[in-house]
Amino acid sequence: MFDDDRFNLRRPINHGLIAGVIALSVSAIGMVDLFAQRQLITGVLTLGQLILFLAMAILGFMVASKSPRGKAWTGLIYGLITGLVAAVPPALLVLLAQVFNVRQFLVNVSPGLIRLLTFDRDIPQGLVLLFAISGVVGLAGAGLQLLPASFRRPILNGLAWTLVIGLLSEILSQRLRTFFGSEITGLIFQGRALGLSAALILFFLITAIAGVWQRRGDSVKSRYAQMNPGQRRRIGFGAMVLGILVLVILPNLLGTYLSEVMNNVLIFALMGLGLNIVVGFAGLLDLGYVAFFAIGAYMMGLLTSQGGLGVAGISFWAALPLCVAVSVLAGIMLGIPVLRMRGDYLAIVTLGFGEIIRILALSDLLKPVIGGAQGVLQIPKPQVFGISLIKPELLYYVVLAGILLAVFISYRLSEARIGRQWMAVREDEDVAEAMGIPLVNTKLLAFAIGAAFAGMAGAIFASKLTSIFPHSFNLLISINVLSLIIVGGMGSLPGVIVGALVLVGLPELLREFAEYRYLMYGVLLIVMMLARPEGFWPSAARRRELHIHEEEAPPEHPETAAAPASD
Amino acid sequence: MQIPAVRERLQNIDFIDLILWIFRAVIILLVVWGTIAAIIDNPYSTSQWINFIVFGIAQGSMYALIAIGYTLVYGVLFMINFAHGEFFMSGILTATVFLAGPMAASGFMERQPVISLLIILIVSMLVSIAVALVTERVAYRPLRKAPRLVPLITAIGASFFWQYFFRGLYGSQSIPFPQIQALQGSFSLLGTQILKTQVLVVVVTIIVLIGLNFFIMRTKTGKAIRAVAEDKDVAALMGIDVDRTIAITFATGASMAGVAAVLYAVVFRQVQFFMGFIPGIKAFTAAVLGGIGSVPGAAVGGLFLGMFESVGPALFLQGLGIPAAHQLKDVIAFTMLVLVLIFRPQGIVGERLGEKKA
Numbered sequence: 001m002f003d004d005d006r007f008n009l010r011r012p013i014n015h016g017l018i019a020g021v022i023a024l025s026v027s028a029i030g031m032v033d034l035f036a037q038r039q040l041i042t043g044v045l046t047l048g049q050l051i052l053f054l055a056m057a058i059l060g061f062m063v064a065s066k067s068p069r070g071k072a073w074t075g076l077i078y079g080l081i082t083g084l085v086a087a088v089p090p091a092l093l094v095l096l097a098q099v100f101n102v103r104q105f106l107v108n109v110s111p112g113l114i115r116l117l118t119f120d121r122d123i124p125q126g127l128v129l130l131f132a133i134s135g136v137v138g139l140a141g142a143g144l145q146l147l148p149a150s151f152r153r154p155i156l157n158g159l160a161w162t163l164v165i166g167l168l169s170e171i172l173s174q175r176l177r178t179f180f181g182s183e184i185t186g187l188i189f190q191g192r193a194l195g196l197s198a199a200l201i202l203f204f205l206i207t208a209i210a211g212v213w214q215r216r217g218d219s220v221k222s223r224y225a226q227m228n229p230g231q232r233r234r235i236g237f238g239a240m241v242l243g244i245l246v247l248v249i250l251p252n253l254l255g256t257y258l259s260e261v262m263n264n265v266l267i268f269a270l271m272g273l274g275l276n277i278v279v280g281f282a283g284l285l286d287l288g289y290v291a292f293f294a295i296g297a298y299m300m301g302l303l304t305s306q307g308g309l310g311v312a313g314i315s316f317w318a319a320l321p322l323c324v325a326v327s328v329l330a331g332i333m334l335g336i337p338v339l340r341m342r343g344d345y346l347a348i349v350t351l352g353f354g355e356i357i358r359i360l361a362l363s364d365l366l367k368p369v370i371g372g373a374q375g376v377l378q379i380p381k382p383q384v385f386g387i388s389l390i391k392p393e394l395l396y397y398v399v400l401a402g403i404l405l406a407v408f409i410s411y412r413l414s415e416a417r418i419g420r421q422w423m424a425v426r427e428d429e430d431v432a433e434a435m436g437i438p439l440v441n442t443k444l445l446a447f448a449i450g451a452a453f454a455g456m457a458g459a460i461f462a463s464k465l466t467s468i469f470p471h472s473f474n475l476l477i478s479i480n481v482l483s484l485i486i487v488g489g490m491g492s493l494p495g496v497i498v499g500a501l502v503l504v505g506l507p508e509l510l511r512e513f514a515e516y517r518y519l520m521y522g523v524l525l526i527v528m529m530l531a532r533p534e535g536f537w538p539s540a541a542r543r544r545e546l547h548i549h550e551e552e553a554p555p556e557h558p559e560t561a562a563a564p565a566s567d
Numbered sequence: 568m569q570i571p572a573v574r575e576r577l578q579n580i581d582f583i584d585l586i587l588w589i590f591r592a593v594i595i596l597l598v599v600w601g602t603i604a605a606i607i608d609n610p611y612s613t614s615q616w617i618n619f620i621v622f623g624i625a626q627g628s629m630y631a632l633i634a635i636g637y638t639l640v641y642g643v644l645f646m647i648n649f650a651h652g653e654f655f656m657s658g659i660l661t662a663t664v665f666l667a668g669p670m671a672a673s674g675f676m677e678r679q680p681v682i683s684l685l686i687i688l689i690v691s692m693l694v695s696i697a698v699a700l701v702t703e704r705v706a707y708r709p710l711r712k713a714p715r716l717v718p719l720i721t722a723i724g725a726s727f728f729w730q731y732f733f734r735g736l737y738g739s740q741s742i743p744f745p746q747i748q749a750l751q752g753s754f755s756l757l758g759t760q761i762l763k764t765q766v767l768v769v770v771v772t773i774i775v776l777i778g779l780n781f782f783i784m785r786t787k788t789g790k791a792i793r794a795v796a797e798d799k800d801v802a803a804l805m806g807i808d809v810d811r812t813i814a815i816t817f818a819t820g821a822s823m824a825g826v827a828a829v830l831y832a833v834v835f836r837q838v839q840f841f842m843g844f845i846p847g848i849k850a851f852t853a854a855v856l857g858g859i860g861s862v863p864g865a866a867v868g869g870l871f872l873g874m875f876e877s878v879g880p881a882l883f884l885q886g887l888g889i890p891a892a893h894q895l896k897d898v899i900a901f902t903m904l905v906l907v908l909i910f911r912p913q914g915i916v917g918e919r920l921g922e923k924k925a
Contacts, residue, residue, distance in 0.1 A: 029735025105664050107738040285716055287723075336586050337909050343715045344647045348851065349908045352901040355848075359901075363894045440583060479727060486720060519731035525724025526706045529717050 007068065012078040015063040016085025016138070022055035024089035027117065029519075030108030034512045036116050039193035040166035047167065047512070048116060053137045056086045060141025067142075075146050076139060083138020087131045090117050094127065153214055158207030165202060166194045171258065171509060178255065247400060251393035260392040261508045263464060266399040267457050269500035271481045273406040273493070274453025279482070280491035280539075281419060282446035283426030285347040287478050288354025291334070292327045292451040294361065294473035296458025299323040301376035301468050302369075309369070309376050316382035316463050320456070327455020328448045335447035339440060342429065354478060361470040375469035379462050399460055406453050410493055413449070422446055423491075476518065480504070483521040486528055489535020498537050591910065594902075601883030611881060614759040619878045625765040625834065627873020628772035632827035633850030634857070634865035635779065636820025642796040642860040643816050646715065649722035650702055652847020653729035654821040656840065658695035659828035662687045663744050663838045664737050671745030680749045684829070692825035698729060699821030703814055726844070734840040741839035744832040768830045775826050776866055782819070783862060792816050796860070845897065849876075852904040858914030868914065876900050 026032055036048030060079035067075035093109065094117050096102055102109040118126025144152055165172065173189035188198045224232070251259045271293060278286045303312045303319040312319070338349050360366055362373055370376060381388045382398055389395045413419045421442045424432040433439050462468050480503065488499025503521065507513040513520070528535065611619075633655055640648045666687050670676045676683045706721040750767060753760040783789035791812045794802040803809050831846070832838050849872060857868025879899040889895065907914065 025732070029732055031735070106736055108735060283716070285719065336583060337590060337905070339583060341908065341912075344719045345908050345912060347716075347719060348647060348848075349905050351848070352904045352908075356898050356901045356905075359895065359898050363898075365889050365895065479723065482720075482723070516731065516735070518727045519735065522724040522726070522728030522731065526721045526728065529713075529721045529724070530706075530709055533713070533717060 007074055009081070011066055012063050012081035013085050015059040015078075016056075016082040016088075019055040019059040019082060019086035019138075020089035023052055023086060024093055026051050026055075027090055027093060027113055028106050028109060029516075030110075030113075031516055032116055033108060033110055033113040034515060036112075038167070038510065038512060039191065040163060040169075041196055041199045042190040042193040044196055044199075045166070050163065052090070052117075053134065056083050056134050056137045057141035057144075059086065060138035061145045062141075063138075064142035064145035072146050075142050079138045079140075079142020079145075080135050081138070082142070083135040084131055086138065087134035091127050091130055094118055094123070094130075098123065150211070150214060154207045154210035157210035158203045158205075161206045162194070162199055162203045166199065168509065169193045175253070175255065175258075251396045254393075256392055259396050261505060263392055263396055263399050264508055265500050265505045266396075266403050267461050267464070268481060268484060268504040269497050270399070270402055270406055270457040270460075271454050271477075272485050272488070272496040272500055273403070273410050274450040274457070275481050276485050276491065276493070276496050277410060277413070277422070277453070278446050278450035280485055281414060281422040281426065282443060283422075284443065284446060285343065286350045286447075286450070287347045287475070287482070288334070288350035288352070288357070289450070289454060289481060290473050290475065290477040291354045291357045292331060292454035293458040293461070293477060294357060294470075295330050295451075296323045296327045296455030297462040297468050297473070298361070298370055298376065298458075299326050299455070300459035300462040301379050304463065305376050305379050307376065307378035309371050310378070316380065316459075320459050323459040324452050324455045327451045327458070330455075331447040331449075331451025332444055334451075335444050339443055351475065351478075354475060358470060358473055358475075361473065373470060375467055376462075377467045379466045379468070381466065382463055395464060399464075402456050402460060406456070407493055409449070414491075414493075418442065418445060479518070479521060483525055485535075487524055487536060489538040492535060492537050492539035495535050495537035495539070499535075587909070594906065597887065598883045601885070601887040604887065605882050605885055608885075610885065616878075616881075617757075617759045619881060620874060621759075621761050621765055623874035623877035624870060625768040625873070626877055627853075627870035628768050629827045629830055629834075629846070629869075630850045630853040630873050631866040631869025632772060632775065632823045632830075633846060634854040634869045635823045635862060637851050637854040638857075638859055638862060638865040639792070639816050639820045641854070643792065643799075643813055644707070644711070644718075646707070646718045647722065647851065648707075648817075648820075649719065649847075650706075650725040650729060651820065651824060651850070652843035652845075653726050653733075654695045654699045654702075654843070655824040655828045655831075655847060656838075656843030657698040657729060657733055658691035658693070658821075658825040659687075659744075659832045660733055660737060660742070660838050660840065660842075661694045662691040662829070663742055663832060666690055667745055667832075668742070676745055677748060680747050684747070684833075688826065688829050691829050692822040695821040695825035695828070696818045699817045700814055702729070703817045708810065708813075726847075730840055730844070737840065739840060741837045741842075744836045744838055746836060747833070750833065764834050768834060771826065771830060775823065779819070779823065779862070788812075788815060792819075848904070849897075849900045852900055852907070855912065856903065856907050856914055861914070864914055872900060872903065875903060 032048040032052050034048070035051050036046045038047040039045070040047055040050060060082045063078045063082045064075035067078045093102070094114055097109060097114050117130060119129050120126070121129060144155065147155070169189050170192050173185050173192075176185040176188070187195075189195065190198075194202070224235070227235075250262070254262060271289070274292075275286065275289050278284050278289070300316070300319055300323050302309060303314055303322060304310065304316060306313065334350070334353050338346055341349060361370060364372060366372070381390050381395070383389065387394075389398060414422075421432070421437045424435065424437055425439065425442055429439065432442075461472075465472075484499035484503040485496055486499075487503060488495025488497070503524075507517045633651065636651045636654065637648060640646065640651070666683075667676070670683050670686075702725045706725045707718055710718045710721060750763050753762045754766065755761075783792060791802070791807045792815065794805065794807055795809055795812045795816070799809050802812070827846075828838075828843075831842070850869065853868035853872040854865045855868070856872055857864030857866065876896055876899055880893045880896055884895055884899070
């Protein structure tokens with residue numbers, strides 16, 4: 001990936017073919033068709049079109065960086081060729097679908113998809129349009145790359161945020177209507193998406209703000225850095241009070257449905273915080289993490305259930321510490337056998353543990369105790385002063401309390417001696433042991449605290465759903481939690497929250513995302529590891545480490561440099 | 568063993584060792600107890616036991632073929648290719664949708680069962696290889712120098728990506744693999760009935776394993792694979808294209824998985840996007856059981872796991888009085904996985920896994 005001084009046609013053709021195969025794939029697996037139902041900008045852009053042309057824009061962006069230096073027009077031509085070549089595979093699919101029934105093999109190549117690919121026109125006309133738009137998109141991607149960085153960053157920010165607002169417009173417009181009435185909402189949102197003019201205004205506004213921040217951000221930061229500690233503490237305190245205030249009134253802003261989504265996000269974030277200690281701090285990749293979630297949930301179910309399987313019938317609050325205690329015990333018990341294991345073997349063994357627990361929960365062996373596939377039913381909701389927290393807006397505070405506790409514990413531990421020990425173990429076990437760190441205690445403590453958070457999450461989950469089934473505790477939950485901490489940034493507390501909001505919140509809000517949830521997680525895991533292994537919101541320590549590496553040696557992976565920066 | 572060594576070991580026993588020993592003893596006790604109870608009780612006839620064993624051998628042959636992919640990749644890269652189960656799935660799923668279904672519908676499969684099975688086999692292998700090569704190029708090659716957990720995470724990502732990719736392509740329902748008349752029925756051998764499909768599985772596995780052995784031991788490419796497994800830098804100095812050799816290794820493993828997948832489809836007659844996951848993990852168990860990194864080990868481990876899994880529920884779980892013991896078949900496999908990784912990570916055959924590679 002170095003600059004070639006000659007015009008080389010193979011490069012844009014290769015990039016175009018990659019983009020074309022990606023476009024063909026997202027069409028063939030049904031993403032384009034399904035996503036086309038969601039409008040981003042009314043009458044102009046649907047999510048399906050975005051996903052179809054995204055690869056072309058990105059590869060156009062990438063190919064332009066490989067054009068001969070100092071010649072802007074070759075970069076643009078590269079981008080144009082990339083876009084045009086990228087349109088070939090989808091066009092072939094369209095032609096193929098004319099000749100015979102592709103759908104008997106590929107279930108998602110529906111007539112609707114073909115209409116989308118040809119923009120509702122006849123074949124020759126539609127295909128010309130497809131090629132034209134692809135070329136323009138490739139050209140635009142290349143053009144973006146050729147702009148100076150001071151323009152490119154704000155424009156990317158503006159594009160990204162406008163699209164995110166467009167994506168969430170159904171929910172946002174509904175909320176806006178509740179608070180400001182339909183007149184104001186109608187100015188911004190038309191139908192179920194952003195209006196065109198509103199989208200343009202938003203784009204320019206965000207771009208302008210991002211541009212100004214890019215110019216002035218450093219001076220603001222340095223002014224903050226020059227303040228004396230008292231002032232800084234006061235600002236920090238103010239921000240904290242503001243943050244807590246927002247968190248407290250949040251359910252009123254969100255309404256019932258969004259509060260429910262928020263509760264799910266927070267339960268996953270709680271698990272993420274636990275796994276963050278195990279994987280992010282101590283570097284022990286645990287793929288059977290869902291086991292502790294299941295243990296917490298089943299304990300809560302058995303201890304509080306009013307149904308036939310309930311054993312104690314005690315209240316949520318009395319059962320919660322017991323659930324956490326049992327999870328901790330389980331964490332230590334499963335932790336002991338794997339203490340001597342490293343890296344990848346640990347991952348597989350914990351995966352095995354998780355599966356064993358799930359199969360046992362399903363089996364007839366334990367059916368008399370935990371109900372087999374029928375699960376545990378009639379679990380009461382938590383009660384406060386005799387009020388049952390049935391509404392999600394109220395249950396939110398229970399989850400929030402759990403999260404705040406977990407964040408506080410994680411934060412204090414990460415700064416404490418044990419946190420440093422974990423990080424030492426993560427970096428190099430042998431060296432850590434040589435420095436006098438007791439490996440056994442350190443690792444077991446990580447497992448125990450991780451399990452405690454998961455157990456708490458499971459307990460809350462059980463009483464939120466009021467019934468639990470073994471099918472809720474499969475490997476995919478572990479993968480979900482792992483993905484969210486990797487996307488957020490391993491070892492970073494805000495990263496966990498951000499990761500949970502994006503990876504759990506989005507699929508809950510957007511039905512069509514749920515369908516392709518694990519496909520996207522898979523892509524995200526790979527892309528993150530290739531392009532941004534520290535996550536979107538890396539912890540300070542990680543960021544510093546990577547910075548040192550950059551100073552010492554040029555980056556080893558050119559992908560890191562080529563990937564679009566999205567912060 | 569010398570006396571001082573024993574004494575030293577006794578002094579060094581700590582709390583963790585003690586717990587692990589107790590753990591080991593409990594498992595052995597349970598297995599022995601269950602086995603004795605089952606033998607005394609003897610709920611099955613001899614021919615039923617033989618059937619269990621034959622089924623175990625057939626099942627184990629498939630595990631062995633899949634396990635070779637894990638072992639070869641681990642041999643050259645020291646990474647667990649978590650997505651290997653998806654290589655297994657992708658080939659047969661594609662071949663079933665595009666070939667087996669239409670061929671059965673047109674009656675070609677009835678007329679020419681051998682040719683159609685061969686075509687399916689080749690297509691299944693080719694698709695598996697293609698998926699493996701794409702995965703290697705995109706998700707593994709750029710990260711070869713990264714910390715060990717990083718390629719494992721991308722492998723997990725690749726695994727889920729392929730599963731849901733093929734789910735999107737062919738739908739989530741399970742697709743029937745057509746019945747082949749020529750393979751119906753059974754042979755009678757020593758008074759027990761042995762299914763023709765099981766014989767086919769074992770025969771094909773033996774042929775493929777012999778071919779693989781020839782490929783690895785006798786051809787120049789095989790020699791390159793072994794050299795790269797030994798030492799990548801030195802192999803590169805000897806003029807071996809390391810990247811290409813690693814890609815070939817992936818392709819070899821994937822083609823074995825493609826063969827195993829066809830056998831799987833012939834025996835179980837159903838394919839689905841999720842079908843690769845559990846066999847993948849079990850085959851990994853088999854690879855570890857036989858000593859990961861060793862090709863004969865993978866074969867031995869596969870057979871061993873298959874037998875254990877098919878005889879185990881009847882032999883020692885039922886003896887313990889566990890209801891519906893066959894539900895816990897997978898528990899046996901996963902318990903084996905956990906036990907082997909904890910107590911004997913070098914496996915049964917386990918020779919060449921030094922500290923450096925562990």
